[in-house]
Amino acid sequence: MGYKTIIGLEIHVELSTKSKMFCGCKNKFGKEANTHCCPVCLGLPGGLPVVNRQAIEYAIKAGIALNSEIMKNTRMDRKNYFYSDLSKGYQISQDENPICQGGYIELEEDGKTKKIHLERIHIEEDTGKQIHTDSGDTLIDYNRAGVPLIEIVTEPEINEPEEARMFLEKLRDTLKYIEVSDVKMEEGSLRCDVNINVLDENTGKRTNITEIKNLNSFSAAVRASEFEEKRHIELLKKGEDTEKETRRWDDVENQTLSMRTKGEASDYRFAADGDISDIDVDREWIEEIRRNMPELPDAKKERFMETYKLSSYDAEVLTAARDIADFYEETVKYNGEANLVSNWMMGDVLRRLNQDDLAIEDTHLTAKYLADLINLVKDKKINNNTGKKVLRDIFETGKDPETIVEEKGLIQISDQGELEAMVSQVLDDNPQSIEDYKNGKDRAVGFLVGQTMKASRGKANPQLVNKLIVEMLEKR
Amino acid sequence: MDLTKLSAFEMKEKLHKKEITSRELIEAHFKMIEDRDDGLNAFITLNKEEALKAADRVDEKIKNGERLGLLAGLPIGLKDNIITKDLRTTCGSKMLENFIPPYNASVVDRIVEADGIIIGKTNMDEFAMGSSTETSYFGPSKNPIDLERVPGGSSGGSAAAVAAGQVALSLGTDTGGSVRQPASFTGIVGIKPSYGIVSRYGVVPMANTLDQVGVFGRDVSDAVLMMASITGYDEKDSTSFNNPEGTIIFSSFGGDIDEDYLKGMKIGVPVEYLKDLDQKIREKMDENIEILRKLGAEVEEISLPSLEYSLATYQAISSAEISSNMARFDGLRYGYRAEEYEDLDELFTRSRSQGLGDEVKRRIMIGTHLLSSGGQKEIYERALKTRTLIIQDFHRAFEKYDLILSPTTSEVAFKFGEKSQDPVAMHRSGSLSVGANLAGLCAISVPAGNVEGLPIGMQFIGDRYKEANIIKAGLGLEGGRKIGL
Numbered sequence: 031m032g033y034k035t036i037i038g039l040e041i042h043v044e045l046s047t048k049s050k051m052f053c054g055c056k057n058k059f060g061k062e063a064n065t066h067c068c069p070v071c072l073g074l075p076g077g078l079p080v081v082n083r084q085a086i087e088y089a090i091k092a093g094i095a096l097n098s099e100i101m102k103n104t105r106m107d108r109k110n111y112f113y114s115d116l117s118k119g120y121q122i123s124q125d126e127n128p129i130c131q132g133g134y135i136e137l138e139e140d141g142k143t144k145k146i147h148l149e150r151i152h153i154e155e156d157t158g159k160q161i162h163t164d165s166g167d168t169l170i171d172y173n174r175a176g177v178p179l180i181e182i183v184t185e186p187e188i189n190e191p192e193e194a195r196m197f198l199e200k201l202r203d204t205l206k207y208i209e210v211s212d213v214k215m216e217e218g219s220l221r222c223d224v225n226i227n228v229l230d231e232n233t234g235k236r237t238n239i240t241e242i243k244n245l246n247s248f249s250a251a252v253r254a255s256e257f258e259e260k261r262h263i264e265l266l267k268k269g270e271d272t273e274k275e276t277r278r279w280d281d282v283e284n285q286t287l288s289m290r291t292k293g294e295a296s297d298y299r300f301a302a303d304g305d306i307s308d309i310d311v312d313r314e315w316i317e318e319i320r321r322n323m324p325e326l327p328d329a330k331k332e333r334f335m336e337t338y339k340l341s342s343y344d345a346e347v348l349t350a351a352r353d354i355a356d357f358y359e360e361t362v363k364y365n366g367e368a369n370l371v372s373n374w375m376m377g378d379v380l381r382r383l384n385q386d387d388l389a390i391e392d393t394h395l396t397a398k399y400l401a402d403l404i405n406l407v408k409d410k411k412i413n414n415n416t417g418k419k420v421l422r423d424i425f426e427t428g429k430d431p432e433t434i435v436e437e438k439g440l441i442q443i444s445d446q447g448e449l450e451a452m453v454s455q456v457l458d459d460n461p462q463s464i465e466d467y468k469n470g471k472d473r474a475v476g477f478l479v480g481q482t483m484k485a486s487r488g489k490a491n492p493q494l495v496n497k498l499i500v501e502m503l504e505k506r
Numbered sequence: 507m508d509l510t511k512l513s514a515f516e517m518k519e520k521l522h523k524k525e526i527t528s529r530e531l532i533e534a535h536f537k538m539i540e541d542r543d544d545g546l547n548a549f550i551t552l553n554k555e556e557a558l559k560a561a562d563r564v565d566e567k568i569k570n571g572e573r574l575g576l577l578a579g580l581p582i583g584l585k586d587n588i589i590t591k592d593l594r595t596t597c598g599s600k601m602l603e604n605f606i607p608p609y610n611a612s613v614v615d616r617i618v619e620a621d622g623i624i625i626g627k628t629n630m631d632e633f634a635m636g637s638s639t640e641t642s643y644f645g646p647s648k649n650p651i652d653l654e655r656v657p658g659g660s661s662g663g664s665a666a667a668v669a670a671g672q673v674a675l676s677l678g679t680d681t682g683g684s685v686r687q688p689a690s691f692t693g694i695v696g697i698k699p700s701y702g703i704v705s706r707y708g709v710v711p712m713a714n715t716l717d718q719v720g721v722f723g724r725d726v727s728d729a730v731l732m733m734a735s736i737t738g739y740d741e742k743d744s745t746s747f748n749n750p751e752g753t754i755i756f757s758s759f760g761g762d763i764d765e766d767y768l769k770g771m772k773i774g775v776p777v778e779y780l781k782d783l784d785q786k787i788r789e790k791m792d793e794n795i796e797i798l799r800k801l802g803a804e805v806e807e808i809s810l811p812s813l814e815y816s817l818a819t820y821q822a823i824s825s826a827e828i829s830s831n832m833a834r835f836d837g838l839r840y841g842y843r844a845e846e847y848e849d850l851d852e853l854f855t856r857s858r859s860q861g862l863g864d865e866v867k868r869r870i871m872i873g874t875h876l877l878s879s880g881g882q883k884e885i886y887e888r889a890l891k892t893r894t895l896i897i898q899d900f901h902r903a904f905e906k907y908d909l910i911l912s913p914t915t916s917e918v919a920f921k922f923g924e925k926s927q928d929p930v931a932m933h934r935s936g937s938l939s940v941g942a943n944l945a946g947l948c949a950i951s952v953p954a955g956n957v958e959g960l961p962i963g964m965q966f967i968g969d970r971y972k973e974a975n976i977i978k979a980g981l982g983l984e985g986g987r988k989i990g991l
Contacts, residue, residue: 069607069608069609069708072839073834073839074589074607074608074609074839074840075589075595075597075602075605075607075710075834075835076589076607076611076706076707076708076709076710076711077707077708078706078707078742078743078744079744080741080742080743080744081744108830110829110830110833110877112833112836112851112854113850114838114850117834117839118833118834119830119832119833119834119835119836120830120833170838297878297879297880299829299830299874299877299878299879300877301826301827301830301877301886304714304715304745304827305714305744305745306744307744307745
């Protein structure tokens, strides 16, 4: 018996629809402030909302991917409060009749699976964005006002901060897969609040729930949860309780700070938005969306293990993102080397992408190039190390591997006579190594191979060089 | 010839026959506005320069024999809660005293497309909250029939301008009777169309599930002409009705009286509306019922029990919606901003405290309370249920009757100050009219004679989207009275 941490998450996800939730303005991030605005999203008097069908479709897609029940009838409500980034004095959201009820995400931990259930998914509009200037002014950019959001609310079923990270990663990957959002935390298209409290299993006492806001990365969510977990447990140990409050994560100080206690929380005065009639979701439409859904990560992982004979780990990594999985399959289509392609992708390719924080489609590397490169190595035209250099060159220059190999003269030297001459020269230059070898120090071979490779500027066939050195040492 | 005394149809005819130009017509109306130095105060903002330019364009079209819109060359007034691009739109409030919108309401686009000439923006109760124009930040309008009396409200400026010949036609908005009551008080025709028939895009909402743009004309045909020009589906308004069947009679109403308009029409008079009705008004209604019978209508008393609760229901629902709709006037993006404030909350509260009038604040406070879970939310929720009962009662009545009849108002135009200190009495002034708004029905107020020298209207309520019935009844009664039935 000990302490049990109870975490629930509220995740806001901006949908990557063409236009905003209730008007025709473009839904685009990073444009000049207040250039994608109209009377509707600016909240000018007389503006009226018209529901974006694509946003409803995306919310349904998310619901299907997250195993939720899609409701036949759903209603938009007004959430009334005053804030500078809220152009109408109310946010159009959903209260009693959200578009999706229930659902779950399955997590795999130490070979065991655990379902984290969802309470609901609802649709709402984003607010504008405040910009604080150095001179102390607050400016407001309404480009974001009216961008469609879904809010995903989990049941309080997460019991460890790390589990929260796993959930968030899986959620992000899934939403990215079905292409309903960019899910970029740094651009704010995915935002997460944590609700956390702790149960003392000995006494049955629970602390009051703390809500944590201002989490700008998954790691922040984990660290904030860990911080709060500790704080709650320490208070429990002292026989005290937490305040029912909202706290803010300070990423620099690595701690949470109180924002407001729930006693001051607003009453949002929810009421149906009469400007929008209730939305009846056609069953056939849902089925059509379901039919057109892409293969989801879990199913794809199974298939990769089956079709390509990959390990569970490799399949998991390669299917975590749709672009990577697609790239893998396309590469294998070119050269049929499921295992080699997996090794190359899991190694140098993904390392490079992570290191430069790049999406694969934003690099020069194509599936055809990678397939050809792997073939060059497999056919021993170049050695493995040269292959890695060629891959780097592809990333830098965008040239195809054959051209790089040709231009740089990287074709592996497998010519017996040419190599013999090289080895002979190396042996002449290193009499000490010959002596070492004769004295039974096998390590000398490795040194001599290295010297020969260096002399060939890496182009020599290493296996052949090795063989020749042993043969020629014996003759000396 | 006094051009301002003509009906819109007569103006149209003279324009088409090139007997007059639109410029002459528009200038005559501006002269009427400027000459009436008895201070009708029907307008908040005039649009003279643009109006004359638009008139010249219409004259050019006429000269070239180009196709003309329904409203070509006619002088039109717009209630000042209807958004006009580059033309100040105040809603009768200090909050929007200097607000010049960057866009047009859909109805304004339609008027412009129909070649109508916008003369100016008419006075109104602040944000349409009131029944007399006395809550306008720009001072009240006067009733042209009796300058000591109110023209009604909230669309009082629009009614006064039509009644006084300052415009031929005008638009108002009707949330609980705000077109019909001023029509009744000033002796003209007012129509509140069914909810969804006219686009609300660009019409500053008071209570958005009750609001509907309505029209004023000096006779029924003129009002129908105005209405025909602004109705129709608008994709910018999700509550816009997509396929009105049999809604509008577009044929010309030249003035011939067709007694058949009312033949066989079944008209019910709710007993709930007759309770406590002033004797003189009751007698006036009976006189009009006799005319309707002579024209072939069957008139009988009916009961719609839920109507007893219509005013209370209206007050709860409208206040709740008002509290939310008024939230965007926070002083931040447009409108009045307090000069001194320490922080954001103070900016909001001071701008709203200083920029909004008492009646508006009163309703915001009531509505906020009604939506608060710590307040009286159950009252709001009960009002939503009662609204359903009212809709059902009307629905049952329309299974048997084509129309429902009552006086438009339970009183004639009252004097300034008589009610402005008593908000409850002022609210009660909508008791006969709010039912149509709660149920989304169409209704017309038709001049039905005078009581003690002041005009009073009869109200015909028609089923949703059955505008044809109220128009026929209006034409019938108007014609019947004209020939002295």
